[in-house]
Amino acid sequence: MENEEIYERLNTVFRDVFDDESIVVKPETTSKDIEDWDSLEHINLVVAVEQEFGIKFNMNEVTTMKNVGEMVDIIKSRI
Amino acid sequence: MTCFGSEYNKFQKMWDKLFSKFNSTIIQNNFEYPYYRLLGNKDASDIHGKINFITRLNQKFYDYANSTKNFFINDINYVSSCYGLDKWANQFYWHMYKYAMEVPAIPYLSFNIANIIKSIYGKNKKAFVLDLDNTLWGGIVGDDGVENLAIGPEVPSGQVYSEFQNYLKEHKSLGVILNVNSKNEYENAIAGLNHPAGTLKPDDFIIIKANWNPKNLNVKDIAEELNLGADSFVFVDDNPAERQIVKSYIDGIVTPEIDVPENYIRTIDHNGYFEITNFSNEDLKKNELYKDNAKRSQMMATFDNYEDYLLSLKMKAEISPFKPIYLERISQLSNKSNQFNLTTKRYSLADIEEVNKDDNYIKLYGKLEDIFGDNGVITVVIGNIKNKDELHIDLWIMSCRVLKRNMEFAMMDELVKKAQGKNIKTIYGYYYPTFKNKMVNNFYDLQGFEEISCDSQGNKIYKLDISKGYTNKNNVIEVHE
Numbered sequence A: 001m002e003n004e005e006i007y008e009r010l011n012t013v014f015r016d017v018f019d020d021e022s023i024v025v026k027p028e029t030t031s032k033d034i035e036d037w038d039s040l041e042h043i044n045l046v047v048a049v050e051q052e053f054g055i056k057f058n059m060n061e062v063t064t065m066k067n068v069g070e071m072v073d074i075i076k077s078r079i
Numbered sequence B: 001m002t003c004f005g006s007e008y009n010k011f012q013k014m015w016d017k018l019f020s021k022f023n024s025t026i027i028q029n030n031f032e033y034p035y036y037r038l039l040g041n042k043d044a045s046d047i048h049g050k051i052n053f054i055t056r057l058n059q060k061f062y063d064y065a066n067s068t069k070n071f072f073i074n075d076i077n078y079v080s081s082c083y084g085l086d087k088w089a090n091q092f093y094w095h096m097y098k099y100a101m102e103v104p105a106i107p108y109l110s111f112n113i114a115n116i117i118k119s120i121y122g123k124n125k126k127a128f129v130l131d132l133d134n135t136l137w138g139g140i141v142g143d144d145g146v147e148n149l150a151i152g153p154e155v156p157s158g159q160v161y162s163e164f165q166n167y168l169k170e171h172k173s174l175g176v177i178l179n180v181n182s183k184n185e186y187e188n189a190i191a192g193l194n195h196p197a198g199t200l201k202p203d204d205f206i207i208i209k210a211n212w213n214p215k216n217l218n219v220k221d222i223a224e225e226l227n228l229g230a231d232s233f234v235f236v237d238d239n240p241a242e243r244q245i246v247k248s249y250i251d252g253i254v255t256p257e258i259d260v261p262e263n264y265i266r267t268i269d270h271n272g273y274f275e276i277t278n279f280s281n282e283d284l285k286k287n288e289l290y291k292d293n294a295k296r297s298q299m300m301a302t303f304d305n306y307e308d309y310l311l312s313l314k315m316k317a318e319i320s321p322f323k324p325i326y327l328e329r330i331s332q333l334s335n336k337s338n339q340f341n342l343t344t345k346r347y348s349l350a351d352i353e354e355v356n357k358d359d360n361y362i363k364l365y366g367k368l369e370d371i372f373g374d375n376g377v378i379t380v381v382i383g384n385i386k387n388k389d390e391l392h393i394d395l396w397i398m399s400c401r402v403l404k405r406n407m408e409f410a411m412m413d414e415l416v417k418k419a420q421g422k423n424i425k426t427i428y429g430y431y432y433p434t435f436k437n438k439m440v441n442n443f444y445d446l447q448g449f450e451e452i453s454c455d456s457q458g459n460k461i462y463k464l465d466i467s468k469g470y471t472n473k474n475n476v477i478e479v480h481e
Helices: A003-018 A039-053 A059-064 A068-078 B003-022 B050-066 B076-083 B091-097 B103-120 B156-172 B186-193 B215-226 B240-249 B261-269 B281-300 B306-312 B324-336 B349-357 B407-421
Strands: B026-029 B071-074 B127-130 B177-183 B207-211 B233-236 B315-321 B361-370 B373-386 B390-398 B426-431 B450-454 B460-465 B477-480
Touching (some): A003 A068, A039 A068, A039 B103, A059 B091, B003 B026, B026 B103, B076 B103, B127 B156, B156 B177, B156 B261, B177 B186, B177 B215, B177 B281, B186 B207, B207 B215, B215 B233, B215 B240, B233 B240, B233 B261, B281 B306, B281 B324, B281 B373, B324 B349, B349 B361, B361 B407, B373 B407, B407 B426
Parallel strands (some): B026 B071, B127 B177, B127 B233, B177 B207, B315 B477, B390 B426
Antiparallel strands (some): B315 B361, B361 B373, B373 B390, B426 B460, B450 B460
C-alpha cells in the first residue's frame, strides 16, 4: 500500500475519532496538534486505526510512537 | 480470617453500607476467570487455585444475591467466556490503559448491564410473535403436508426445530406469551402445530393468526387483542422480507436477524429480551390470565347489557394499603404500565419501600378476581398529603388486563374513604400525556373532577372537593380490605 493511501485512510479515521472534518494529518502530527487528543481519545484512536487496517499494535510500539509518521511506518510494515 | 473470607467480607460490607446509606439498587459484577492457570486443570478444583478462588467467591456473591432484593449480578463470567477469555483478557489493554478487557469487548459488557437495567425498569419484551414454516418446523405445511415436516428426533434437521420449540416453550414458564403470525390456511397451521413430534401445541399460544394478511397487520391485531403494545413483541420469522415489513411498520418491535435454524436460539438468547430481575407470581400465571381473558370476551358476547355482563362476572376486589408481600409487584406494575397510567412516574422497589414507610402518603393497591380467575394485583394509587387537607395523586395505574371492569371506580371510592379518614378536603389529580396514555386523557373528568389547568403540552391538573360528601361510583364489584 502506498504512503498516500495510508495517509488518506488514516485521515478519515482521525476525522471520525475526533469528530473534526478539518483535520489533515501529516508525518509530523502529534497529540499537541489536535485539541481533543487526550489519553482517553488516544485509546479510541489506536483501536480505530487497528480496525481500519486489520492490524494490532504491540505495547512497545504504542509507547514509543512519536508522531503520525512513525505510526504509518508501523502500519506499512504490517500490511 | 482466611484470605477468602476477608476478600468476601470487603464486598459484603460495601453492599450493606450502600443499602443502608442510599437504599439504592446494586448491580455487582461477578469475576471472570483469570487468564492463566498456575496449577493447570487442578487450578479449578484445588483450594489454592485462582480459578477455584474465583468460583467460590462468585458463589458467595450469588448467595447474597439470592437473599437480597435490589441486588443483581452482572454475569461477566458468562459474557467473557462467550466472547473468548483469551481475547477478553487482552493484557495489552490492561497494562497500557488499565482496561480490564480489550476495548472491542466493552460493547458486550455494556449491553449486558443495559439489559439488567432495562429489566429493572420493566422494559423487557413480553411476547413472542412467531412464524411457522421454516421457523417452528422445517418445510412448508401447505405444500409439503404435515407428515413431511422436519420436526422431531429422527433426523438432524428435525432435532434442531424440536430444540427451538422447547426453547420457546420454556419461556411460557417465565410468563412470556406465545403467538403465531403465519401466512397459511388456518387449518394447515393447526395441523402443523398438532404434529405429534412438536412440543408446542395450539393450546400453548394465546393468539394464532394464520391467514394471508400482511404480517404487520396481524401484529397490530394481536397487540389489540392482547391489550399490549406491539413494541413489547419479539417477531421471529426466517424470512428477512417479512422481518423488514414488520420492522418498518411497527415502532419498537424487535425482529432478530436469525439465519440458519441451528443458530436461532443463540441469536435470540444473546439479545436478552426477557432478562429476569424481579420475578413475581404474576409472571408465572401470565399465560393463564390471558387465557381467562379470552373466555371473558366470549361470555361478554352473550350479554346485551354491559352492566349485566359485569355483574355476571361476580367480581370481588381487595383494596387495601400496601402490604410487604406486594411491594415487588407494585414496583413492577409502576414500571410496566404505560397505557392506563396518569403520570407515568416510575418507582423502583426501593422507591416503593420509601413511600410505604412515609405517613404523608395514602397508598392503595387493588386485586381483582372473578368467576374465571384471579387477576392478582392490577392497580395502584399513591396520593401525597400536603398542607394538611390536600391529597395530590402522584400515581394512578391499572393493568390493561382489567380495562372496562369499573375497577377504577372501586379504587376511587376507597381512596376517598381513606382521604376522608385523614380529614382531606380536596383531591388533586394530574394527567401528563405520553405517546401511550391517551386512553386516560379524560380519566379525571369521568371521575367527576373539575379541570383547573391545562398547559400547551396538554398537562392537566384537576381537583375534587370531598368536604361536602361523595357518592360511591362502583356498584358491580364487591370490595373488601
